[in-house]
Amino acid sequence: MTVNSKKNRKRGVDFSNVEIAFAGTSDADLKQAAWLFKMMNKKWLVTIGSQLGLTAFKMRLPINKIVEKTIFKQFCGGKTLLECQPTVDQLHKRNVLTILDYGAEGKSTEEAFNATMRETMRAVRFANENDSVPVISTKITGLGRFGLLEKVQTGVELTGVEKEEYIALFKRLNSICHVAYEHKVGIFIDAEESWIQDTIDYLARTMMERYNKEQVIIYNTFQLYRHDRLDFLKNSYELAKRKGYILGAKLVRGAYMDKENVRAEAQGYASPIQRDKASTDKDFNSAVKFCIDRYEEIAFCNASHNEKSAWYMLELIERNNLSKGHPHLNFCQLLGMSDHLSFNMAKAGFCVAKYVPYGPIADVVPYLIRRAKENAAVTGDMSRELGFIVKEMERRGLKK
Numbered sequence: 001m002t003v004n005s006k007k008n009r010k011r012g013v014d015f016s017n018v019e020i021a022f023a024g025t026s027d028a029d030l031k032q033a034a035w036l037f038k039m040m041n042k043k044w045l046v047t048i049g050s051q052l053g054l055t056a057f058k059m060r061l062p063i064n065k066i067v068e069k070t071i072f073k074q075f076c077g078g079k080t081l082l083e084c085q086p087t088v089d090q091l092h093k094r095n096v097l098t099i100l101d102y103g104a105e106g107k108s109t110e111e112a113f114n115a116t117m118r119e120t121m122r123a124v125r126f127a128n129e130n131d132s133v134p135v136i137s138t139k140i141t142g143l144g145r146f147g148l149l150e151k152v153q154t155g156v157e158l159t160g161v162e163k164e165e166y167i168a169l170f171k172r173l174n175s176i177c178h179v180a181y182e183h184k185v186g187i188f189i190d191a192e193e194s195w196i197q198d199t200i201d202y203l204a205r206t207m208m209e210r211y212n213k214e215q216v217i218i219y220n221t222f223q224l225y226r227h228d229r230l231d232f233l234k235n236s237y238e239l240a241k242r243k244g245y246i247l248g249a250k251l252v253r254g255a256y257m258d259k260e261n262v263r264a265e266a267q268g269y270a271s272p273i274q275r276d277k278a279s280t281d282k283d284f285n286s287a288v289k290f291c292i293d294r295y296e297e298i299a300f301c302n303a304s305h306n307e308k309s310a311w312y313m314l315e316l317i318e319r320n321n322l323s324k325g326h327p328h329l330n331f332c333q334l335l336g337m338s339d340h341l342s343f344n345m346a347k348a349g350f351c352v353a354k355y356v357p358y359g360p361i362a363d364v365v366p367y368l369i370r371r372a373k374e375n376a377a378v379t380g381d382m383s384r385e386l387g388f389i390v391k392e393m394e395r396r397g398l399k400k
Contacts, residue, residue: 012348012349013314013344013345013347013348013350014344015307015310015311015340015341015344016340017340017344018340018388018391018392018395019392019395020343020344020347021339021340021342021343021344021388021392022339022388022389022392023094023343024090024093024094024343025339025392027396027398030389030392030393030396030398031393031398032070032073032074033074033336033385033389034386034389034390034393036070036071036074037385037386037389038386041383041386067361067365067368068361071368072361072364072368074336075334075335075336075337075357075367075368076103076335076356076357076358076359076364076368077098077100077335077356077357077358078358079358079359079360079361080358081100081122081123081126081358083358084098084100084356084358087335087356088130088132088133088356091132091354091356092130092131092132094343094346094347095346095347095349095352096132096342096343096346096352096353096354097132097133097134097135097351097352097353097354098130098132098133098353098354098356099133099134099135099136099137099188099332099353099354099355099356100123100126100127100133100135100136100137100356100358101136101137101138101188101190101355101356101357101358102116102119102120102123102136102138102142102357102358102359103357103358103359103360103363103364103366103367104116104119104139104142104359104363105139105141105142105363105366105367107141107142107143107145108145110165110168113142113143113144113145113168113169113172114172116142116143116172117143117172117175117176119359120136120138120142120176121175121176121179123136124136124176124179124180124183124185124187125179125183127183127185128183128184128185133185134185134186134353135185135186135187135188135219135353136180136185136186136187136188137187137188137190137355138173138176138187138188138189138190139189139190139192140169140173140189140190140192140196140199140200140203141192141196143169143172143173143176144165144166144168144169144172145165145169146196148162148165148166148169149196149199149200150195150196150199152166152199153195153196153197153198153199170203173203173207174207174210177207177210177211177217177218178211180211180217180218181211181217184215184217185217186216186217186218186219186248187207187217187218187219188219188221188250188301189203189204189207189218189219189220189221190221191220191221191222191223191252191254192256193256193259193260194226194256194260194272195263197223200220201220201232204218204219204220204221205220205236205239208220208240208245208246208247208248209243209245212240212245212246212247212248213244213245213246215246216246216247216248216299216328217248218248219248219249219250219299219300219301220236220247220248220249220250221249221250221251221252221303222236222249222250222251222252222287223252223253223254224251224252224253224254224274224280224283224284224287225253225254225257225273225274225280226254226272226273226274227272227273227274227275227279227283228272229283229287230283230286230287230290233249233251233287233290233291234290236249237290237294237297237298240297241297246297246298246299247297247298247299248298248299248300249287249291249298249299249300249301250300250301250303250332251284251287251288251291251300251301251302251303251304252303252304253280253284253304253306254273254280257273260272260273261273281306281308281309284304284306284309285308285309285312288302288309288312288313288316289312289316292313292316292317292320292322292329295322295326295328295329296328298328299327299328299330300328300329300330301330301331301332301353302330302331302332303331303332303333303355304333305333305334305337305338305341307341310331310341310345313329313331314345314350317329317350324348324349324350324351325349325350325351326351327351329350329351330351330352330353331345331350331351331352331353332352332353332354332355333352333354333355334354334355335354335355335356335357337385338385339388340388342354
């Protein structure tokens with residue numbers, strides 16, 4: 001059930017309008033999406049399938065084609081930048097921007113880290129050639145070793161080799177940000193696990209101070225399912241004011257909740273995760289209002305699939321008589337999900353983008369597993385997605 005549907009229609013945005021949501025989806029793709037979301041609604045199947053999938057890739061079993069024609073097709077733009085171009089063009093026709101994300105994470109060798117850097121820089125140049133690609137997303141764990149980030153966060157002195165590793169990581173990130181600055185392309189630095197996040201925050205803050213003096217190039221990510229992140233957002237804003245740069249903020253709820261809680265319990269410390277969903281929702285909307293109230297000094301993106309949070313931001317934009325197309329007021333949803341939000345808001349003239357992962361299938365498997373596991377088990381988005389798809393199939397007279 002979509003929220004405030006009567007008000008939505010009155011104000012030019014109707015989240016229940018599936019005709020607009022799926023206008024670019026063929027009958028065949030709609031049927032396949034329905035089948036896929038039905039499968040992902042079965043938690044036991046997702047759990048077993050995820051384990052088998054990871055094992056199959058580790059054993060190099062020939063399952064690439066199966067993955068490519070199903071879950072990869074739904075949530076990814078392609079294996080290469082060139083393969084992403086049709087998706088970029090199709091979204092652009094419907095007034096939706098693209099945020100490209102090379103799906104490398106959790107790498108372990110200097111060679112792999114350098115390859116990720118080069119590919120991300122290629123993505124920046126690709127974005128520069130496509131007016132509808134304003135931002136590239138990157139993960140620090142695609143550029144440096146997880147264990148190194150964790151050790152830096154503990155404050156333990158690094159060895160000589162580790163210091164060289166850290167310097168190399170810093171240089172990779174800076175090279176990406178410098179190229180982005182030259183081409184005026186934004187960089188979203190993704191949030192990750194809490195036990196490496198302080199290190200990531202430091203790197204993001206350093207890059208913002210370097211490159212966000214005149215306009216926002218670098219964005220840090222704030223996971224509002226952590227109970228300390230609203231205060232961290234406010235402190236980040238105050239620091240940006242003191243240091244003389246513009247804060248870039250991507251607001252998300254978060255995607256590592258189970259992992260965070262399990263580790264906290266196993267190691268005997270208080271979980272960083274909010275005590276309940278209501279607390280997360282409250283902090284997320286408070287973060288949205290904080291940014292809206294300071295929209296000239298904070299460029300931010302509401303990167304949520306939550307209808308109430310999207311509607312809340314729409315109301316604040318209207319209430320404050322702000323421009324729908326202001327470059328600091330943005331929405332973003334994942335490719336293959338929440339089309340009822342993305343395309344209906346874009347149709348009404350708001351700044352909306354789709355987050356489009358790409359890369360070799362084996363590299364994006366962790367992302368795909370998170371889409372299946374986290375959304376199905378935690379937020380219930382898969383059931384909602386299926387409901388909208390079925391509604392559109394009924395509207396078209398297609399068999400379920």
